[in-house]
Amino acid sequence: MATNLKASIRATMMGSIPTSVGASGHLFIYSGSAPSKTASPTGTSAITAGIALSATMGTTGTDGTDANAKLTLSGVPLSGTATASITPGYYRVTDGGTDDGTHTQIQGSCGVGSGDINFASTISSGGTVTISSLTWTEGDV
């Protein structure tokens, strides 16, 4: 049987993410398979310094069932200049500009035509990487 949560609990969970990320969040994109979320990143970073996120990180809204159960990344589209040519494999959202495993707030998959963040193509060094949309939805409806 699926687990179902009260709407306010779902909203609290999603609302806690921007709070935890803080005002200096960054998004990093790496090649290869994701390591443990607490480990230093593996693979090659598409943008060495990552992409700086909006100070509010994200805003919550309805997922169609409950209010504020869906978090949408603020400031999209967000862009950065690629420092390497890679096939995106996973991403991390960190609570600052350092990604050493101790600042990981969210980790998920990337891919070309697949993954949580679905890229239209591989990443080329010097190209403009753009995150056009990104949402997270609490799954225990």
Next chain:
Amino acid sequence: MDSEISLGSLKCVGAASCIGGKHPDPPLDAFPLLAWMVSHPRHGSKVFTEDGAASVEAIALDVAAMPSYEALAARHGTTAEHVRQAIEYALAAGFLG
């Protein structure tokens, strides 16, 4: 009876793109375990395994002396699959063959 609940089923949906930029020739689209950057701290402007362990050139140079994916992987500190893609890239680029 003990009961268990499973939480944390966060669903993530995102879209992204990369426009422009430089890429090596042949491109890396078919080689997800390889990477390239203008100035890699260890390998310079070469195509290398995405884990940063070795350049395609270094692996290609060792192929004749060590014709085994596993042995080459152990020598360069990467995986056999990274080595396989490096050799295929070397063939496609004309370094080998």
